[in-house]
Amino acid sequence: MEEDVRLMKGNEAIAHAAIRYGVDGYFGYPITPQSEILETLEAEMPWETTGMVVLQAESEVAAINMVYGGASTGKAVMTSSSSPGISLKQEGISYLAATELPALIVNVMRGGPGLGTIHPSQSDYFQAVKGGGHGDYRLIVLAPSSVQEMADFVALGFDLAFKYRTPSMILADGIVGQMMEKVVLPPARPRRTAEQIAEQCPWAATGRRGGRKPNVLTSLELDSAVMEKNNERFQRTYSEIERNEVRYQEYFTDDADYLMVAFGSIARICLKSIEMARAQGIKIGLLRPITLWPFPSAEIARLSRKVKGMLVVELNAGQMIEDVKLAAAGTDVPIYHFGRMGGIVPNPDEVLAAFMKHFGNESQK
Amino acid sequence: MKEEIIIAGFGGQGVLSMGKILAYAALMDDLEVTWMPSYGPEQRGGTANVTVILADSPISSPVLDSYDTAVILNQQSLDKFEGKVKPGGTLIYDPYGIHRPPTRTDINVYRVDAMEATFGLSNSKGFNMIVLGALLKIKPMVPVESVLKGLKKTLPERHHHLLPVNEEALRLGMSLVK
Amino acid sequence: MTRQDIIKPENLVYEKPRLLNENHMHYCPGCSHGVVHRIIAELIEEMGLEEKAIGVAPVGCAVFAYKYIDIDWIEAAHGRAPAIATAAKRLNPENLVFTYQGDGDLAAIGTCETIHAANRGENIAIIFINNGIYGMTGGQMAPTTLEGMKTSTTPYGRRVDLNGYPLRITDIAAQLDGTCYVTRQAVHTPAAVRKAKAAIRQAFKNSMEGRGTSFVEIVSTCSSGWKMTPEAANKWMEEHMFEKYPLGELKNTVK
Numbered sequence: 001m002e003e004d005v006r007l008m009k010g011n012e013a014i015a016h017a018a019i020r021y022g023v024d025g026y027f028g029y030p031i032t033p034q035s036e037i038l039e040t041l042e043a044e045m046p047w048e049t050t051g052m053v054v055l056q057a058e059s060e061v062a063a064i065n066m067v068y069g070g071a072s073t074g075k076a077v078m079t080s081s082s083s084p085g086i087s088l089k090q091e092g093i094s095y096l097a098a099t100e101l102p103a104l105i106v107n108v109m110r111g112g113p114g115l116g117t118i119h120p121s122q123s124d125y126f127q128a129v130k131g132g133g134h135g136d137y138r139l140i141v142l143a144p145s146s147v148q149e150m151a152d153f154v155a156l157g158f159d160l161a162f163k164y165r166t167p168s169m170i171l172a173d174g175i176v177g178q179m180m181e182k183v184v185l186p187p188a189r190p191r192r193t194a195e196q197i198a199e200q201c202p203w204a205a206t207g208r209r210g211g212r213k214p215n216v217l218t219s220l221e222l223d224s225a226v227m228e229k230n231n232e233r234f235q236r237t238y239s240e241i242e243r244n245e246v247r248y249q250e251y252f253t254d255d256a257d258y259l260m261v262a263f264g265s266i267a268r269i270c271l272k273s274i275e276m277a278r279a280q281g282i283k284i285g286l287l288r289p290i291t292l293w294p295f296p297s298a299e300i301a302r303l304s305r306k307v308k309g310m311l312v313v314e315l316n317a318g319q320m321i322e323d324v325k326l327a328a329a330g331t332d333v334p335i336y337h338f339g340r341m342g343g344i345v346p347n348p349d350e351v352l353a354a355f356m357k358h359f360g361n362e363s364q365k
Numbered sequence: 366m367k368e369e370i371i372i373a374g375f376g377g378q379g380v381l382s383m384g385k386i387l388a389y390a391a392l393m394d395d396l397e398v399t400w401m402p403s404y405g406p407e408q409r410g411g412t413a414n415v416t417v418i419l420a421d422s423p424i425s426s427p428v429l430d431s432y433d434t435a436v437i438l439n440q441q442s443l444d445k446f447e448g449k450v451k452p453g454g455t456l457i458y459d460p461y462g463i464h465r466p467p468t469r470t471d472i473n474v475y476r477v478d479a480m481e482a483t484f485g486l487s488n489s490k491g492f493n494m495i496v497l498g499a500l501l502k503i504k505p506m507v508p509v510e511s512v513l514k515g516l517k518k519t520l521p522e523r524h525h526h527l528l529p530v531n532e533e534a535l536r537l538g539m540s541l542v543k
Numbered sequence: 544m545t546r547q548d549i550i551k552p553e554n555l556v557y558e559k560p561r562l563l564n565e566n567h568m569h570y571c572p573g574c575s576h577g578v579v580h581r582i583i584a585e586l587i588e589e590m591g592l593e594e595k596a597i598g599v600a601p602v603g604c605a606v607f608a609y610k611y612i613d614i615d616w617i618e619a620a621h622g623r624a625p626a627i628a629t630a631a632k633r634l635n636p637e638n639l640v641f642t643y644q645g646d647g648d649l650a651a652i653g654t655c656e657t658i659h660a661a662n663r664g665e666n667i668a669i670i671f672i673n674n675g676i677y678g679m680t681g682g683q684m685a686p687t688t689l690e691g692m693k694t695s696t697t698p699y700g701r702r703v704d705l706n707g708y709p710l711r712i713t714d715i716a717a718q719l720d721g722t723c724y725v726t727r728q729a730v731h732t733p734a735a736v737r738k739a740k741a742a743i744r745q746a747f748k749n750s751m752e753g754r755g756t757s758f759v760e761i762v763s764t765c766s767s768g769w770k771m772t773p774e775a776a777n778k779w780m781e782e783h784m785f786e787k788y789p790l791g792e793l794k795n796t797v798k
Contacts, residue, residue, distance in 0.1 A: 005392070007388055007389055007392045007398065007400075024634055025630060025633065025634050027630060032404070033404055053630075053633045053634055055629070055630075055633065057626070057659075058655055058656070058659035059655060061623070061626075061655075061656075062623070062626040062629075062655065062656050062659065063626075065619070065620060065623035065626035065627050065630075065656070066626050066627065066629055066630035067630065068617075068619075068620070068623070068627055068630075069599070069617060069619075069626065069627030069628060069629065069630035069631040070630035070631065070633075070634050072617040072627070072631065073597070073617075073630075073631050073634055073635050075630075075634045075635075077630065077634070091620055092620060092623075095620050099618075118404070174404070175401065175427065175428065178401065178402055178404045179399055179400065179401045179402075179427050180385070180388060180398075180399070180400035180401075181398065181399050181400070181424075181427075182392060182397065182398060205597050205615035205616060205617050205631070206597070206615060206635065206638070207592075207593070207594045207595040207596055207597060207614075207615055207635075207638050207639075208593055208594050208596075208613075208614060208615060209594050210594070211593070211594070214609075214613045214614055214615055214616065215615045215616075216609045216615070216616045216617075216618070217616070217617045217618065218600075218609065218616070218617075218618030219618065220606065220618055265427065265428075268424075268425045268426045268427065269425075269426040269428055271425040271426065272425040272426035273426075275425065345428050347426070347428060347429055347430030347431075348425075348426050348429070348430070349430050349431070350430070
């Protein structure tokens with residue numbers, strides 16, 4: 001079959017990828033800069049083709065609870081929003097994690113706090129990877145840096161969510177959401193049948209077919225001894241995810257004297273500044289975490305023993321740098337942060353200037 | 366081959382869609398391409414700009430601070446982007462509404478009277494296609510055929526009757542560059 | 544008639560529905576929840592919907608509804624049951640989907656979800672237990688608490704100048720184009736129980752037939768919260784609650 005190459009925005013790619021993955025339901029509320037996801041789905045009318053349900057909810061809170069309801073019946077369901085809306089969804093996300101429900105949440109980040117700005121930001125890193133809602137839980141967090149990854153991570157996010165029975169999040173930013181690029185859309189596949197869902201999700205609330213025992217989806221457990229067992233089970237799942245699902249991409253790290261660490265679209269800006277530096281003979285490498293949780297700590301630890309210095313570049317005041325420092329604990333490699341806030345995106349020259357400020361003298365020896 | 370372009374003007378001048386048409390043309394030519402708009406309320410009446418990068422190898426940053434080519438359609442954008450054209454680069458501007466023309470001498474400056482030319486067009490909405498025609502005459506980064514192919518692919522079937530008008534505007538733009 | 548005669552199978556006049564399990568209910572003596580649970584269990588059995596039923600439980604006294612009725616359940620976050628039911632029904636249109644909610648859950652924290660699910664005409668049944676008080680958390684004011692009624696957060700009685708008016712949300716639901724059936728019932732007498740059962744049967748039937756949103760309010764007592772005996776609570780309900788929340792059908796477009 002010929003590849004289906006299109007030119008589209010990251011937000012549009014998510015919508016198309018969702019239909020092709022065989023997602024059963026999308027529930028969302030408009031907010032810039034991600035409204036094209038809902039708009040594209042409404043325009044595509046997948047209920048006429050795949051039978052996918054698309055619904056504009058009355059609020060972000062309602063949308064995440066619709067996701068909770070759909071996921072409880074074993075369906076592949078998702079929602080998307082941007083930072084302030086994701087804050088509103090946090091209660092629901094905690095409930096999804098506690099009830100061990102698979103679902104996909106997309107956050108196309110904008111600058112905060114508060115209403116903040118509609119422009120790109122990565123200031124929800126802590127919220128996403130440290131558990132934005134209450135209780136001891138983790139989210140699988142995927143950070144796309146291209147429109148292609150926006151499309152691909154829909155399938156990856158759902159596959160991981162169903163494999164581990166836990167929600168996953170695509171943590172994008174306004175750049176990958178709004179940017180158009182070439183994208184190869186995944187082949188379309190049918191939605192799962194009721195029988196396939198019953199086999200894959202024997203825990204789902206579908207009605208007691210065949211007189212089986214009732215399935216009750218709840219996060220409530222008042223017996224502390226039982227609740228602790230539940231917590232231990234969650235933690236075992238998280239450990240397994242940490243063992244199996246770390247993903248990252250490296251650029252020029254083989255001969256690197258210095259390392260930049262950046263995720264999402266900002267990693268591409270770093271890559272451009274690294275190309276500029278290498279033209280001057282300065283050997284910088286780049287590590288781009290693809291999973292922000294689980295975090296590629298082992299690889300960063302390995303590289304931290306190899307390089308003379310590290311620069312963490314983020315669109316925030318310094319969030320991922322805490323995980324980088326934890327990963328590099330025990331080495332005395334200097335680690336600095338460069339970030340812009342408020343929706344300002346640094347250009348490659350600025351990133352390179354930040355690097356030179358810290359490492360300029362020694363790197364040019 | 367790599368071409369880093371900024372197109373900037375008022376919202377409503379067709380800045381974003383002109384960039385989109387160029388991006389589609391590059392797609393038809395099997396080039397790599399990124400299209401990164403300014404977005405938000407500024408699309409509706411304020412200034413709008415879009416960064417388009419075409420290359421024959423993967424593109425790293427979609428966000429830039431200096432450009433090979435700037436297409437400038439209002440004074441604010443000229444003030445903002447004239448200094449960001451790389452030395453030896455190209456600046457194309459429409460003088461309509463511009464009272465302080467560009468002054469740099471280390472870049473190639475082209476004046477294209479596109480707005481004035483729209484008055485002779487059968488469809489007054491062809492402004493951005495005139496500008497695109499001029500851009501492609503000055504910097505032939507993609508053939509006109511690819512633009513037309515891209516337009517056909519992106520325009521909904523019901524708008525296909527507008528294809529000849531668009532081609533007319535595109536060719537008019539090319540003829541404006543002497 | 545001896546005791547031995549009475550318990551002979553041929554003399555059986557009532558038995559616990561099979562779907563109502565052996566778990567001891569945590570409800571207080573005199574509470575209306577037990578009766579409404581029984582009605583729901585009976586109806587699901589009688590209507591043959593055991594393999595189709597998905598209940599959505601609230602946060603409130605009925606949070607453990609799923610422990611007593613042996614069907615599939617989803618336990619909702621506080622107030623969100625109609626949103627959860629919306630997705631469950633849209634994604635499983637052949638199922639019976641109903642919510643079971645109290646006055647705090649449905650008419651305070653969940654007002655937004657309630658109104659919008661009903662306004663969209665989701666094909667769900669909403670069972671609304673209105674006893675005018677927060678039972679589970681210890682007797683605080685509810686949106687439906689009557690004027691002058693004492694609760695732990697209105698210790699001198701509800702004052703409308705401070706706390707606003709009792710909310711007749713069922714009347715609002717009846718105004719919405721998405722609702723097909725809106726009724727207000729009670730379960731304090733055998734006759735009332737029979738009527739309430741007929742109402743919930745209609746609501747379940749509407750969900751199965753995709754007629755729109757059905758909204759069944761059950762005006763209820765809370766003897767613990769009201770600090771009354773069950774009998775006195777029933778009397779007080781008749782005298783005061785029914786004045787503000789009169790029983791009867793508010794809307795039925797399915798006839």
